[in-house]
Amino acid sequence: MEIDDDLLANSDAGTEDDDEFVELAPEQTSAMDGMDPEEFPYDVLALEQVVTLMVDIIKEVRNVVEIPATTTRILLNHFKWDKEKLIETYYESDPDRIFADAHLISPSRKVAIACSKREIKPRYSVKENGEYVCEICYASVPEQLMSGLECGHRFCISCWTHYLTTKIMDEGMGQTISCAAHNCDILVDDETVMKLLSDSHVKLKYQHLITNSFVECNRLLRWCPTPDCGHVIKGQYVSDKPVTCRCGHTFCFACGQNWHDPVKCSILRKWIKKCDDDSETSNWIAANTKECPKCRSIIEKDGGCNHMVCKKCRFDFCWVCLGPWEPHGSSWYNCNRYDEDEAKRARSAQEKSRAALQRYLFYCNRYMNHMQSLKLENKLYASVRDKMEEMQKHNMSWIEVQFLKKAVDVLCQCRQTLMHTYVFAFYLRKNNQSIIFETNQRDLEQATEQLSEYLEREITQEVLRDIKQKVQDKSRYCESRRNVLLKHVHEGYENELWEYLDNI
Amino acid sequence: MSNIALTRIQREFKEVIKSDEVKNCQIKLEPFEDNFTHLKGEIIGPPDTPYQGGKYTLDIVIPETYPFNPPKVKFLTKIWHPNISSQTGAICLDILKDQWAAAMTLRTVLLSLQALMSAAEPDDPQDAVVATQFKQHPEIFRSTASFWAYVYAEAPRNEKMKEYEEKLKQLQEMGFHEKNSRITALSSKNWDLQAAMEFLLP
Incomplete structure (x- = not known):
């Protein structure tokens, strides 16, 4: 069997283990995959394209x-x-x-x-009856079974293989394996590693380690955070812009988190850390169940809309503030504001910390709530698909029912944005701009909840036309409100209008 | 035990036995059990150190993946040294951790340990109490280390030890019967009787 030593084309054709590097058919993708002409330019690379890129840079x-x-x-x-x-x-x-x-x-x-090899060799391997002694296993081996790097240290090939396997499999080292001799820091190059390894598992792991260090080191490359996705996003410069992987996941190119407009990476990082630190409390508070404010029945929310009707006592209330639903239905929707004056009144240290916790929980609650709803919208996609099929049976064309799917898309985007507006608001100091922001937030939130409610409604023959109109109007409204909110925040960034609270 | 590890250990035994250090009674190596995975090492305290003349026994466990991973070594003989735990005998030495190289042998390990005894690294301590004493009261450190060598490692006596034995006796008369904890308490508190007593009281 012919052994091909080239790192990147390496595969023993007869081995039973699939070598992913070779098995993956090179996908012919357009260079500008997720490119939107006005947006951040980036490519989505499959694993073998990353390898090609690495080879190109080396060349x-x-x-x-x-x-x-x-x-x-x-x-x-x-x-x-x-x-x-x-x-x-x-x-x-x-x-x-x-x-x-x-x-x-x-x-x-x-x-x-x-030139001076003759002088170096005896320093490291003792010649015995024309054979060399490997300093690791002490076996006498013929010269052709000895191997080593430019540093002159030589060991038998079997020991090298063991040594490299231990380093790669046990210690997860790739680029930084040094010569096996004591105090010798000369690094083992990849060609030597591939030549000395025979187990394809180890080779594969080594290639992964090398590719991984290439991607991790490179500021313009980022792994898609989806588990087992294996794609890499290549940006042309570093910027906090949304990128969408081939697997469909959209995330921030700068920090790798789910796309978090309008909040900045640094603030989000602070928030996530805070959430992790306080997870015990907030998990407990923002658990999946709440009590009905009237009859105290335990209620689990299983859909996206905040309009709750208690099964037991028929009380209409809002899931977020647990107040009666009545004012929310009209224009009086005041669920997204935290009364700062209340906090000021808290005098003693204990009360102060309590207020801080309350404030945090207020924002955390709403953040978690949108996150939870966002997860539930996957269910909504399925139910909307059924509805769309149902509607097509009622004399509507395929193209006519697409508005529903579009509306769910908008709903998800709005929830994603709303979720992060609470992170933004948590760190925001109150000023005129922040009041405008909160008004925008309230508007968007109200419209989003209405849209969510429309999408959950039963669609019957009679209301079909009416619903279509409502859903379309509402989703367009949501979309524009979302854009208004984001635009306002971005303008605020440009003109430095936002002031942040310290000591949180 | 893997084949390569067994061959290695057997060869290393030969190497150690033949070596000059064994002839000079500097180091010793023998199996604990028959199967070469658990060994007993012995090193002599190097000259011009507080450990001079002491005999130190080491517990050596050979891992399955030897020589690609380092042997697990600890002191069985109690020793007062910044890089060795005075309680457990655990050793802080780079070659027993990430600086281990497959081409190193038990002989080099034993010699490195001897070298560590002559040149402590107080900035990278295993035992913080000892290291602090080493840096702040080098005199007390030296006499304490040689006292430990005398008590635990059969090193020769010297003048200073009378004073230390006296303090130990005083503590014993106060009702502290455990000898090792008396020594540890006095050593940790720079031989201050009052402080050692407070240290021992629950």
């Missing part, structure tokens, strides 16, 4: 600095895959020093070492 650098590919890879890793920085440093300072810093033997010195 590009090699063409300039003229050093072997394996050495280039280690150097690039040392420079966190910033090729400009590498090339610049390479020409501006002493290359030998760079090689030493990256734990490499300089290629120019290799020649010198090759």
Whole structure:
């Protein structure tokens, strides 16, 4: 069997384990996958495209600095895959020093070492009856079964394989495996690793480790956070912009979290940390059940709308504030504001901390509520699909019923935005702009809940036309309110209108 | 035990037995059980240190993946040293952790431990109490270490020890019967009787 030593095309054709690197058929995708002309330009790369990209970068650098590919890879890793920085440093300072810093033997010195090999060898392996003694297993092996790096340390191939397998499988090391000799920090290059490994599992793990370190180091690459997705987003610059992976997941390119407009990455990070720290309390408070404010029956919310009707006492109330539903139905919807004056009245330290907790829980409650609803909208997609089929039986064309799916899309976007507006609001200091923001938020929230309610309604033959009109109007309204809110926040960022509360 | 580990250990035994250090009674290595996975090592306290003349026994466990992973080594003989726990004998030494190299041997480990005894690293301590004393009261540290060597490692006596034995006796008369905890208490409190007593009281 012919053994192909090339790292990237490596596969023993006869082995039973599938080598993903080869098995994945190279997908022919357009270069500008998720590109929207006005938006942030980015590509979605499959795993093998990442590998190709890595090889391209290596080639590009090699063409300039003229050093072997394996050495280039280690150097690039040392420079966190910033090729400009590498090339610049390479020409501006002493290359030998760079090689030493990256734990490499300089290629120019290799020649010198090759000449003096005869003197180096006896230092590391004792010759016994024409054979060498491996310093790891102490077995006498013929010279052709010994292997090593440019540093001159030589061990038998079987020990090398064991050594590399331990490092890769047990310690999860990829780019940073050094020579097995004590105090020798010369790094093992990938070509040598692939040559010395035979188990395809270990090889695969090694390739994953290398690709992973390439993606992790590279500021312009980010793994899709979906479990087992394996796609990588390649941006042209770093920016907090939404990117959508081929798996359908939309996330922030700068921080990797679910797309969180209008709140900034740093604030969201603070919020998530706070939520994690306080998770015990908030989990307890914002648990899935609430009591009916009138008859105290335990109620679990299983749909997206906040208009609750208690099964037992028929009391209409709002899920968020637990007040009667009556005022919410009209224009008087005051659920998204926290009364700051209330907090001021809290005098003693205990009361103050209680107020802080209450304030946090107010925002956390609403944040969690939208998150929960957002999860439940998946169910809504299914029920809407049924409704759409039902409507098509009632003399509506396929194109005529698409508005429903579109409306659920809008609903999800609005919930995603609303969810993060509470994070934004939590850290916001009250000023005129924040009042406008809260008004926008209230408007959007009210419209979103109405849309949610429309979508949950039974659709009958009689109300069909009416519902279609309402849903379309409401979803258009939601969409525009959402845009207004986001635009206002972004303008605020540009003009530095937002003031944040410290000490939270 | 894997084949490679067994071959290695057997070869290492030969190496240690043949070595000059064994001839000079510097180090010793013998199996605890027949199967080479659990060994007993012995090193002599190096000259010009408080441990001079002491005999230190080591517990060595060879992992399945040896020599690609380091052996697990700890002191069985109690010792007063910043990088070795005075309670458990656990050792803080880079070559027994991430700096282990497959080409290192038990002989090099034993010699490195001897070297560690001559050159402590108080900035990277295993035992914070000892390390603090090492940095703040080097004199007390040295006499304490040699007292421990005398009590636990059969090292020769010296003048200072009379004073320490006297304090131990006083503590004993106060009703503290456990010898090791008396020594630990006095050593940790720089041989201040009052402080040691408070330390021992529950």
